[in-house]
Amino acid sequence: MEEINGLSDDALLALLKADDARAYDMLFAKYYKLCYVNAYFYLKDEEEAKDAVQEFFVDLFEKKGYFHLEGNIKGYLYRAITNRCFNRLRSAERERKRKEHLGLDGVTEDALPDPSTNEKMYDKLHQAFSLLSVQRKEALKLVYVKEKRYQEAADQMGISVNSLKTHLKIGLKKMREALMRPAKD
Structure with a gap:
């Protein structure tokens, strides 16, 4: 010993x-x-x-x-x-x-916009999110906010993992498209 x-x-x-x-x-x-x-x-x-x-x-x-x-x-x-x-x-x-997956690879937290200085972008993000279907919103929240694994999120939503992935893919695509559109002042 x-x-x-x-x-x-x-x-x-x-x-x-x-x-x-x-x-x-x-x-x-x-x-x-x-x-x-x-x-x-x-x-x-x-x-x-x-x-x-x-x-x-x-x-x-x-x-x-x-x-x-x-x-x-x-x-x-x-x-x-x-x-x-x-x-x-x-x-x-x-x-x-x-x-x-979000297109943020290589982006550090320091490079992300500060909410207090970029309210327009957050308003645009919120507006884009509000246009999504209920299931797409739920899929994005579970996976990206609550950090659930795909299987956990799918089980909670009562759908298959493939359906969840489809909701995520389409939801993220629509969010990106909305964020890329020029702002209406």
């Missing part, structure tokens, strides 16, 4: 389950570097890796996830960080696809 400050992983786990706050600090000190290297391997970004590991340890402490842990701490931490990284990568990919 690996030891830190003379404690084996089993002893450390026992202290964690006894709610000894020092044990949490020892766990963090002992395994932070391993977790960081693992996260960096998947995320390829120092800050993302640090954030993922920090969030994991905060969640572990707040949710007291170590109470259900038996056996190999190192293996658990390795797997938990790997899963967290995969979740981050999936989330980033979904966001990239959404932006691409």
Whole structure:
């Protein structure tokens, strides 16, 4: 067994389950570097890796996830960080696809118009949205506002995934067309 400050992983786990706050600090000190290297391997970004590991340890402490842990701490931490990284990568990919689908790929949040300085565009957007059918509005809201997956949104609307995709495609097309028309002053 690996030891830190003379404690084996089993002893450390026992202290964690006894709610000894020092044990949490020892766990963090002992395994932070391993977790960081693992996260960096998947995320390829120092800050993302640090954030993922920090969030994991905060969640572990707040949710007291170590109470259900038996056996190999190192293996658990390795797997938990790997899963967290995969979740981050999936989330980033979904966001990239959404932006691409909306025609916003390559656009950063800083480049998006500020609502207080561009009210006409938002009025135009609202007007274009109001012209859509009820189902198209609902499809766009569920997928792009509430961030539901296609299957979840389709189930909620009581339609097939293909029907949902059709509503999204036509809705987005009509929104783009409306936004591209010159403003009527």
